[in-house]
Amino acid sequence: MQDTERGVQLSVTHRRMQQGIERLAAQQEEAPSLFNLPALWTSIVFLEQLDHAYFHFSREHELRADAIGARVEGPEACAAALLRVTALAEHVDRALEVSQREAGVNAVDALVEALQVHPIELPEEILDHTLAHPIDTHPPTRMRIEALSVPLDAVLLQRAVRRPSASDTSWFQSLLDSPSRAA
Numbered sequence: 001m002q003d004t005e006r007g008v009q010l011s012v013t014h015r016r017m018q019q020g021i022e023r024l025a026a027q028q029e030e031a032p033s034l035f036n037l038p039a040l041w042t043s044i045v046f047l048e049q050l051d052h053a054y055f056h057f058s059r060e061h062e063l064r065a066d067a068i069g070a071r072v073e074g075p076e077a078c079a080a081a082l083l084r085v086t087a088l089a090e091h092v093d094r095a096l097e098v099s100q101r102e103a104g105v106n107a108v109d110a111l112v113e114a115l116q117v118h119p120i121e122l123p124e125e126i127l128d129h130t131l132a133h134p135i136d137t138h139p140p141t142r143m144r145i146e147a148l149s150v151p152l153d154a155v156l157l158q159r160a161v162r163r164p165s166a167s168d169t170s171w172f173q174s175l176l177d178s179p180s181r182a183a
Helices: 003-030 036-073 075-101 107-117 126-127 141-147 152-161 166-177
Strands: none
Touching: 003 036, 036 075, 036 141, 075 107, 075 126, 075 141, 075 152, 107 166, 126 141
8 A cells, every 4th residue: 555655755745845834934034025924824724734634544544454454363353452562562662771771681581571570551541542653643542443343341451461471472582583584
């Protein structure tokens, strides 16, 4: 679907529009003119409308991507994965920091060790969290799960916060150790 390419193109267009507005605003400050104001105001309104439309369609696109992903293992697995990624983000960040700070520490091992000591938590407000993305905003996790028509119940929450099993970590490590992975 060329999501990345379209996002980059739109990002470039957006930045150029911002730069144009900045130039018009600078001209208005240097040499005030009533003739610059309509162009400046129109450009600002256009950029606001572009942002609004892009974020709307970006969110719609993300919900469609979730639906496609749900076809692989089912909507419940997709919803649990969305919750789990959100709940693990802070733990993953800390494990990466440890592995960068301390020589010889494997980030996956650091993560597994931390999760054995500190349980994965999923506070209510995390459901309204949006994943960071360099050029758009993803829908909140709650909206993504609702779009999958999966009930946000205790079973789903338990799947999301379970401690990693040995098979989880060995599977992930096998991906890292795979000779076919890109160098």
